[in-house]
Amino acid sequence: MRDIFDAELKQLGDDLEAMSSRVEQAVTNAGRALLTADLTLAESVIADDLAIDALERDLDERCVRLLAQQQPVATDLRVVVSALRMSASLERMGDLARHVAQVTRARYPEVAVPAGLEETFTQMQDAAVRVARRVTTLLGTRDLALAESIEQDDDLLDELHSDTFAAMLGGEWEHGPQATVDVTLLSRYYERFGDHGVSVARRIVYLVTGATAEALDPAAVRGS
């Protein structure tokens, strides 16, 4: 019985890792499409989000089945409940990558990122990809040092998010309302992406160390 349960828990971990790997691919492609106005790539990110949604449903069904059949307690129970929440966060990260792709598609053949903000969005993109990649690795290895660097990249995303607002509101913004709307949304998508990455990372830290993270929803704390 214990062997079966361990195998199922292992499968749960593998599924989360696979889901995170898909999210990593999604955000990598979404950002590349955004910065180069690549319509085909943007379309593929939008289409592939359905696969991430399906992975979430499968994973959730597996969790519920596991709860029903194995009746886990203590740490095992926390692992399963955490998996439910981590899959929800990963699904949202996939949605956010899709939202970036949707802005790209709406603005095609123009590049949605206005002149002067290419560098800022390139940095946001790089930070978001690092977050996703480290979440994948953290899920696989439970190397908690990665959690710390995820937090740092999330801080960087918050800073860059502020930078885009400063650029729009500093009095030298020469773009029209469409660019303002796009930058506002894109910047928020990246900022939220970081929040969800941190949320997953903190859940893993909590599972491994049993320590209560100050709060599991960084957005709730930061008021962003």
Add this chain to the structure above:
Amino acid sequence: MRDIFDAELKQLGDDLEAMSSRVEQAVTNAGRALLTADLTLAESVIADDLAIDALERDLDERCVRLLAQQQPVATDLRVVVSALRMSASLERMGDLARHVAQVTRARYPEVAVPAGLEETFTQMQDAAVRVARRVTTLLGTRDLALAESIEQDDDLLDELHSDTFAAMLGGEWEHGPQATVDVTLLSRYYERFGDHGVSVARRIVYLVTGATAEALDPAAVRGS
């Protein structure tokens, strides 16, 4: 044993209803503060969100304890797992009300809603309050007719969301970047508020009827 379990499930339902009632109060006050630039009221919404966050934590702890001690299966299990997810949605709705209050505070003493969009945001606010109120009642009564009207108000929120974008991008927008940023964010907050309300409503419908809702995350389907 069964009696204790029933009492605990009942308590779970009451807690969700209480949480939803708090969210209803939060969005009611956030919208009133927004439309009248009421700083004190906005501050109270921001402060009160901590109470909603605490309710979510309590509720989640109760769910995990219930899973461990009662080892529910079948419908009981689905009720507990759904409660976990509904509390997460309600918490997010509270965050979105807080975000509206934060925009209000940032723009004080000016009204954050620019001239010409008062009517649109009043309608968004009214729809959001109806969604929250009906979610509260639905949690208490399980009257599924309410789920249908929640879906309708969510559709209305999507329409109004499009209206704000049309207003900004229609070529007659005379406001500066600050107003554009504010409207983009506020409109998205209301639109997401509706999505989460629908998500809670669909989970209740699912619990009551056992029917698989087409999808439990409306945002994932709509691509909004």
